[in-house]
Amino acid sequence: MSNADLKRPVLVVDDEADIRDLMEMTLMKMGLSVYTAQGVAAAKQQLAERRFSLVLTDMRMPDGSGLDVVDFINSEGLDVPVAVITAFGNADQAVQALKNGAFDYLQKPITLAQLRSLVKSAIKINEGEEPVAVAPSPASEPPPTVPAPKPQAAPGKPANAPAASTAAKPVAPAAAKPASASAEIPRLLGTSALMEDVRQMVRKLAKTMVPVYIAGESGSGKEQAARSIHELSVRREQPFVAVNCGAIPENLMESEFFGYKKGSFTGADTDRLGFFQHADGGTLFLDEVADLPLAMQVKLLRAIQEKAVRRIGEATEKTVDVRIICATHKDLAAQVAAGNFRQDLFYRLNVVSLAMPPLREMREDLPRLVGQLLRKHQGTSKLAISKEAQKALLHYNYPGNFRELENILERAVALAQDEVIDVDDLQIHSHQAVMAAEPVEVWGGNETGVAAVADFQLGRTQIQDYLDDIERAILTQALQQTRYNRTQSAKLLGISFRSMRYRMERLSIE
């Protein structure tokens, strides 16, 4: 690391002279110039006098807290990333600092590796856009979900990608383009107020390093939102690695996440990198994070906090610079309360949450969405949609959200005759999903409406049971149609064979 990497000096704020000296010496050894301040007032003065590339501040000081330094930087609109140093085990403070706009935090005792990784991140921020404070979205309960079919895009995978490659989907870096506030987010269609809010949040989050927890029903676009955050961020030229935590067998977890050295166990006939190292410099998307076993949660927390991983069979740790975004359709707070998910990891991951709205709450978007998705799937043909089919599309509840809408249209394009998609081509009546109780006329008009769920009784029906029933019916229907051929059924539903098998097991379908 050279001086040229961070053009302006680093400001270290700490009331303890020993720590100031130690940090100063360490940072200077990295070739950085350093200023120090022994408290909040001195820090504010320094910040008013000159520009810095990075501010590192202790939390507890006699004349105030590190949060005051973070708040001062925000209120003055200063272009400098700030990281706070907290006492070991004080996750609450760290989370608060991140919510107030700090780009990262370190826990005492600080290691050299952590410091290096932090400086590397600061360099990225200095190269790209400046960080902004992110107002956390309300700690909303993630809505439950029907684990609907998920098309397994098969992007390119690194030569030495881990074995359970279906669980992780490293993608080629997105083309570099300026990440401006007005940048488009092509992955997330829809112009309703709810989707506009999502896009606005995505833009904000793209300018920070904070860990993000994305909640939402299956198929509501959680992964698309995660990819959009990555593609708008300064990390966009680095890998985005998506990991489906629910799809990795427990005994392979450690090697998949952290990699291994050749010969470290039977079958380890070559060196392998884990997900963390594949995502180095970029973003690691942990989908279905609630499915991680407790033992793995401990290791994951450690890797996130230390910013370092040790491959199985290797003596030393390697630093990694990874932004974590996670998602699950489960209620993560309830999982913590039930003892299935570690609270410390929950705090670390759930710094800011983003809730993806279900498609049925964006009904006014449907006409345009149908048009856009139809154009995508119909190729060169020019299909019309019959009045009855339009009505059915508008009134359907889409328990599988965008993914289901896409599947319906793709299937309808294949089934349509005489250039017209008729209601039968949609095949939505047979899914046993619920239609809107009150029809709304929005095709080509401006009226909007949110459907009531016909046979879901609030306070009496458990939503997960209800959604499981829907999923069970869809899977059974596909199985019956293919004479119980699981491979063909999976294809029909747009999911992988592995996912089909997993869902059948989960729903006890024989």
Ligand SMILES: Nc1ncnc2c1ncn2[C@@H]1O[C@H](COP(=O)(O)OP(=O)(O)OP(=O)(O)O)[C@@H](O)[C@H]1O
């Ligand atoms: N706003 C949107 N506009 C257009 N397409 C969308 C949108 N949101 C999601 N999709 C499409 O729906 C499908 C599912 O999206 P995605 O995988 O992001 O959902 P998810 O919430 O992560 O699902 P799961 O919970 O099953 O992992 C994808 O094909 C995606 O392109």
